[in-house]
Amino acid sequence: MKFGWRIVKTGVAVCLCVFIAQLLHMEYPFYSAIATVIALQATMADSFKQGVNRLKGTFVGAVFGYLFALVAINNPLWIGLGIIVTFAVLNYMRWNASMQIASVVFIAITLNIMGEPLNYAFNRFIDTALGISIAFMVNWLIFPPKxxxxxxxxxxxxxxxxxxxxxxxxxxxxxxxxxxxxxxxxxxxxxxxxxxxxxxxxxxxxxxxxxxxxxxxxxxxxxxxxxxxxxxxxxxxxxxxxxxxxxxxxxxxxxxxxxxxxxxxxxxxxxxxxxxxxxxxxxxxxxxxxxxxxxxxxxxxxxxxxxxxxxxxxxxxxxxxxxxxxxxxx
CATH class of the missing domain: 1.20.120 (Four Helix Bundle (Hemerythrin (Met), subunit A))
Structure with a gap:
């Protein structure tokens, strides 16, 4: 891989993301930073596509994670069933590219839950949205691909x-x-x-x-x-x-x-x-x-x-x- 502006922009985007997350007193800047790295692609179109896919997956995973967490937490069978349901919904909506992130968010809510399920699900969506927004703006404003x-x-x-x-x-x-x-x-x-x-x-x-x-x-x-x-x-x-x-x-x-x-x-x-x-x-x-x-x-x-x-x-x-x-x- 050649050392180009995309590498520099990724570093700048992550720096901004963590700084803003800390400024807003967000509990887990990690999720925002990960979203930034994944969303910052070689082209604006790919950044937009990756960002949208990640937002879709985060939203669906958060919704179903919250609903299943209301019934039971840390239950292996219940979590497995929830993953199947989440994937089925994404497949029906033809959002297959969002399956991985949806499963990660779902598992994070139902297995590693910290605090109120609704708040946790909402925060994960906000974290992801922040990271994607920063990635898109950095890719657009700093030496955009030509x-x-x-x-x-x-x-x-x-x-x-x-x-x-x-x-x-x-x-x-x-x-x-x-x-x-x-x-x-x-x-x-x-x-x-x-x-x-x-x-x-x-x-x-x-x-x-x-x-x-x-x-x-x-x-x-x-x-x-x-x-x-x-x-x-x-x-x-x-x-x-x-x-x-x-x-x-x-x-x-x-x-x-x-x-x-x-x-x-x-x-x-x-x-x-x-x-x-x-x-x-x-x-x-x-x-x-x-x-x-x-x-x-x-x-x-x-x-x-x-x-x-x-x-x-x-x-x-x-x-x-x-x-x-x-x-x-x-």
């Missing part, structure tokens, strides 16, 4: 890696002496995995947990395209092991030109507003079609590499489609 900015930076890094690796991989196809470091492919996959986590967290920043259409088009779809392009690059790299060399002069010339065009198109994803993008995309797709037709009609053009070449064109076309999507070319 995952969209991190997503943008990670996307830029992933795009840059895809562009560079694609050039190296295609050159390795043309020249058997060229090599591509495995670390570069792994770094790209790690960057995309990190981007996926950030996209998930960023999507949760909306308290309702719903991803709007703008966010989907700006982040979710581009991430899918980056994943497809990364996979295509890996497949092209794997193909080079099966080539039979040397290539015909015409084939090598056409592949070199295709590399130049497709690489230029791909490099434009770092500048999506580039006006030349549509024309470069058209030239690249036309060249792919031209090479494909030559392979199908002229055996001397491709030699024994026909199958490999057709697969190569397929993956280059995938990268081209991905680039056109990033550039929003209709």
């Amino acid at each position: 995952y969209k900015e991190q997503v943008e930076n990670t996307f830029d890094e992933a795009r840059d890696q895809v562009i560079k690796i694609y050039r190296h991989v295609f050159r390795a196809v043309l020249d058997s002496e060229k090599t591509v470091r495995k670390e570069s492919i792994q770094n790209l996959n790690d960057t995309i995995s990190h981007a996926k986590k950030l996209v998930t967290l960023s999507g949760k920043e909306n308290l309702r947990g719903k991803t709007d259409e703008t966010f989907r088009l700006s982040y979710v779809e581009p991430l899918k395209r980056l994943e497809r392009m990364s996979f295509a690059v890996e497949q092209i790299l794997a193909l080079r092991k099966g080539w039979i060399r040397p290539f015909s002069a015409e084939l090598e010339r056409d592949l070199t030109k295709l590399l130049s065009e497709s690489f230029y198109l791909l490099s434009l994803i770092m500048d999506p507003k580039a006006s030349v993008a549509p024309s470069i995309y058209l030239e690249t797709t036309e060249h792919i079609t031209l090479i494909h037709n030559r392979i199908e009609t002229d055996p001397s053009y491709s030699g024994s590499n026909k199958g490999y070449l057709l697969e190569l064109l397929h993956w280059v076309e995938e990268i081209t489609k991905g680039a056109s999507g990033c550039l929003r070319i209709d």
Whole structure:
């Protein structure tokens, strides 16, 4: 776990929680502090969700704990029956995420009761509400999560890696002496995995947990395209092991030109507003079609590499489609 602001905020929130609980002469600051730690999550939406779940569980556990404590305290059979009833109610209300805290509160009231059951149940609810409120306010006021900015930076890094690796991989196809470091492919996959986590967290920043259409088009779809392009690059790299060399002069010339065009198109994803993008995309797709037709009609053009070449064109076309999507070319 990286040392980040969430760690600092948790410490600040617990400090505030204990201080306020002592200021209000609350009997058990422990419960408030625990609620604070649990409720302070990576995103505002998760903090809200955890807080609500804990409040629901505390309320239901307190109500049933109080009712069962009126009949008997420290009775094993009665406590077991009460847990079953509490869980049944939570399950009926579809508050399953609140079951654990509800059982803890119920047991605390019926087993470790200190004083009047009603007061104890009420105080546990107030303790929890205080802890959750402080956690939410601290998460909101002190360096609130801004995952969209991190997503943008990670996307830029992933795009840059895809562009560079694609050039190296295609050159390795043309020249058997060229090599591509495995670390570069792994770094790209790690960057995309990190981007996926950030996209998930960023999507949760909306308290309702719903991803709007703008966010989907700006982040979710581009991430899918980056994943497809990364996979295509890996497949092209794997193909080079099966080539039979040397290539015909015409084939090598056409592949070199295709590399130049497709690489230029791909490099434009770092500048999506580039006006030349549509024309470069058209030239690249036309060249792919031209090479494909030559392979199908002229055996001397491709030699024994026909199958490999057709697969190569397929993956280059995938990268081209991905680039056109990033550039929003209709």
